[in-house]
Amino acid sequence: MTDAKRPGRLSTLAQSTIGAKIVMAVTGVILVGFLVVHMLGNLQIYLGPDTMNHYAQTLKGTPALLWGVRAVLLVSLVLHVLAALRLKKINNEARPQAYAVPRRYRVTTPAARFMLLSGLVVLAFIVYHLLHFTIGATNPADFNLHEVLDVATQTWVRNDNEQLLAKLPPEMVRHDVYSMFVRGFTNPLIAGTYLVAQLLLAMHLSHAVASMLHTLGLSKGLDARQRNITIGRAIAAVVVLGNISFPIAVQAGLVHL
């Protein structure tokens, strides 16, 4: 067989197990990158209502960018989940008969072994989170909150008079994300749900980030690999600690209306 006989086309990449792993890793980079930015952006809740609502207003003020990013994230998430399910099926079929005596593992972690489980919980959480804070379907009373620009003082004032809001030009009305955020996390059940979901996200990321670096072949040598594992866990910790600080801060009364 000559060397040129096997063309390395995109189709062979897509079909192979390594190809599926690369899809997981590349979509993973995008999703992790978003998580970091998302968490940092939300830290502005600690700077008060005006900063937070201005930030939200700015994001919504650039719809092309907003929808572009949303499209990339959606495609990444769909590809990530499809590749995960495909690999899981291949891996289950690769060992049709289980060991009679459980394997005694040496280095792997529960996080690494239950990636699909943590991933599916995170997926369910993402759906809930979008319904809750992006679409406002689950708690509409906490979602439909607005501020109106008081022209005289140039400050933003809460106003929920629907008739007035409908009449005003769009640049004089903005979503009161700060109040939505605080009212959302005042409910202990919702705060608890976010907390649990974030712990599973922490579990997912604690393996995912290093795994992604290995899949992309970026941890050459034992030291580099160990370092990447540490970096991965640190990123997981930073993202999740930032995220869980929000419901905790509201519950503790540190962030309030």
Add this chain to the structure above:
Amino acid sequence: MSKTMTLTLQIWRQRSANTPGSMQTYKLEGVNEHMSFLEMLDVLNAKLTKEGQDPVAFDHDCREGICGSCSMVIDGRPHGPRKGTTACQLHMRTYKDGDTITIEPWRAKAFPVIKDLVVDRASLDRVVAAGGFVSVNTGVTVDANATPIGKKDADEAMDYAACIGCGACVAACPNASAMLFTGAKVGHLVKLPQGQVERRGRVLRMVEQMDREGFGACTNHRECSEACPKEISFDAIELLNREYMRAHVTGE
């Protein structure tokens, strides 16, 4: 004087590929601490034969840790508890009187059980046949130092070439992936000048064959390199990933 011990052995017995197997318990007395693990099984088999029972089938050849035949999972670990040690090089002094030891075959779709502890590892041979070689005209013996190779490359190639194709990496992997084995074979040749000509096609064909054999996909548990009796580094897998991506990027 050497110590002897009495052991309880729980061994997977399976008559043939198509009959279901099960763990069977045997008591074995007078096991000498200086015996190798396989010699201990020889003693058991001599006893079973004398009693008119079917001896335990297990694969072995060199009994010096170089052929890769002695595939068995001992107490939940491929090749047993000692790092960097094949089952044939494991000695009974690792155990103590009264121990219970479980022994079962590699478990993978690509390694069907032939009998008892013996599995068919021809799938690994087919992965190598797909590209784990260099095409050279033989007949003339080339001067040993006609092709200079840097020390670092030579060392790395030798480390990857240490793989004995035993399949412990597959057995150890929660996904029954053969990435460590395939990576070692690809890595061995990619580090050498002789391996350059077929570099691209080799990795594509070997990965394709690896997938076709029904091995699982790596999810970076790193159990393979921990179980490998030749201590092949996990670098083999990252190298395989890089080589595979490179082969796609440098497509003609």
